[in-house]
Amino acid sequence: MKIILPDETGRKMDYHLIGTPVPRSVLPANPARIVYSAAHVVADPFTDNAPSGRATIDWKKTLEFRRYLVGMGLGIAEAMDTAQRGMGLDWPGALDLIRRTKAELPDAMVVNGAGTDHLDPKDARSVDHVLAAYLEQVEAIQKVGARVILMASRALVRVASSAEDYKRVYREVLSACDAPVVLHWLGKDFDPALAGYWGTDDFNEALETVLSIIEENVSKVDGIKISLLDKEKEIIMRRRLPKGVRMYTGDDFNYPELIAGDEQGYSHALLGIFDPIAPLAARGVKLLGEGDVKGFHDALDPTVPLARVIFQAPTQYYKTGVVFLAWLNGFQDHFVMLNGAQSMRSLQHFTEIFRLADGCGLLRNPDLAVHRMKSLLSVYGA
Numbered sequence: 251m252k253i254i255l256p257d258e259t260g261r262k263m264d265y266h267l268i269g270t271p272v273p274r275s276v277l278p279a280n281p282a283r284i285v286y287s288a289a290h291v292v293a294d295p296f297t298d299n300a301p302s303g304r305a306t307i308d309w310k311k312t313l314e315f316r317r318y319l320v321g322m323g324l325g326i327a328e329a330m331d332t333a334q335r336g337m338g339l340d341w342p343g344a345l346d347l348i349r350r351t352k353a354e355l356p357d358a359m360v361v362n363g364a365g366t367d368h369l370d371p372k373d374a375r376s377v378d379h380v381l382a383a384y385l386e387q388v389e390a391i392q393k394v395g396a397r398v399i400l401m402a403s404r405a406l407v408r409v410a411s412s413a414e415d416y417k418r419v420y421r422e423v424l425s426a427c428d429a430p431v432v433l434h435w436l437g438k439d440f441d442p443a444l445a446g447y448w449g450t451d452d453f454n455e456a457l458e459t460v461l462s463i464i465e466e467n468v469s470k471v472d473g474i475k476i477s478l479l480d481k482e483k484e485i486i487m488r489r490r491l492p493k494g495v496r497m498y499t500g501d502d503f504n505y506p507e508l509i510a511g512d513e514q515g516y517s518h519a520l521l522g523i524f525d526p527i528a529p530l531a532a533r534g535v536k537l538l539g540e541g542d543v544k545g546f547h548d549a550l551d552p553t554v555p556l557a558r559v560i561f562q563a564p565t566q567y568y569k570t571g572v573v574f575l576a577w578l579n580g581f582q583d584h585f586v587m588l589n590g591a592q593s594m595r596s597l598q599h600f601t602e603i604f605r606l607a608d609g610c611g612l613l614r615n616p617d618l619a620v621h622r623m624k625s626l627l628s629v630y631g632a
Contacts, residue, residue: 277323282539325359338588
């Protein structure tokens with residue numbers, strides 16, 4: 251099958267599809283690694299999803315996609331940044347999403363983002379103000395009967411004056427949690443507003459603060475997700491976590507190596523890239539559990555170039571590539587996103603994703619993908 255695609259200079263070139271669609275795999279009940287896919291949401295294209303408007307969601311398609319992920323044995327990290335949390339999806343919308351996912355999939359493995367995004371950072375008056383915002387969201391999520399992943403707070407960055415402020419906030423929020431939670435260390439590449447989180451720009455100083463928070467509250471911490479796009483920093487921290495506290499990699503550049511692990515341990519997974527590459531994530535971790543380390547790498551290593559393109563700088567716009575592939579693969583009928591985010595990448599970005607996804611076997615219906623890619627090209631006059 252052939253399609254004409256522009257190269258990086260804009261010159262039109264024949265591209266012949268080479269991939270064979272990946273067959274469906276299902277993780278066993280007790281997989282070798284805990285795997286969460288941070289799932290995207292599907293916008294309603296017939297309502298006002300402009301940057302200045304309130305986000306509206308196609309609930310039918312959004313929940314269908316979650317059933318698809320759970321059907322392969324993956325867990326869901328709900329209402330996180332992949333769902334454009336704080337970048338199109340506000341707190342009322344996020345809570346609605348959490349409620350609907352819990353009702354739709356009551357027995358699924360789901361963790362749900364609790365943060366402070368209903369408090370505009372410029373309106374944050376004090377650490378107590380931020381603490382109250384955290385507690386409000388935690389209480390609302392627990393009232394639904396859902397588990398919590400504690401997201402980083404833009405407002406806390408604005409008002410905290412020292413590492414002690416972070417320790418106090420996390421201590422009090424964790425004490426209010428009914429069950430162990432996942433912490434989230436989201437780096438500035440994903441959200442520039444989080445620069446200086448934990449009270450410093452120095453990794454080693456920040457690490458000591460986070461470890462002290464975990465050690466002080468170890469009974470309330472299931473694990474921590476690190477999204478710093480630096481495998482060495484993740485490994486350093488992983489080796490220092492208290493016994494029983496899990497490392498969940500959020501490194502969308504180095505995940506195969508981190509999940510496979512080394513002689514001193516391994517990372518579980520909580521990844522945005524496991525939305526578009528879910529079939530290979532399930533296949534790879536299934537093979538790893540069967541002792542087939544080579545099969546694991548054969549499944550996941552070829553996806554890394556695709557992930558690096560999707561998550562290239564400015565990294566916060568990676569959601570555009572995720573939704574683009576969902577559209578190509580027929581999980582939604584349009585390429586419209588909350589906050590108009592479909593406009594945040596170039597045509598060359600999309601064509602490179604198309605090529606790389608094909609090479610990985612991630613175009614599950616090549617005829618449909620080609621048809622939709624041609625329709626996008628026509629919008630650009632190609």
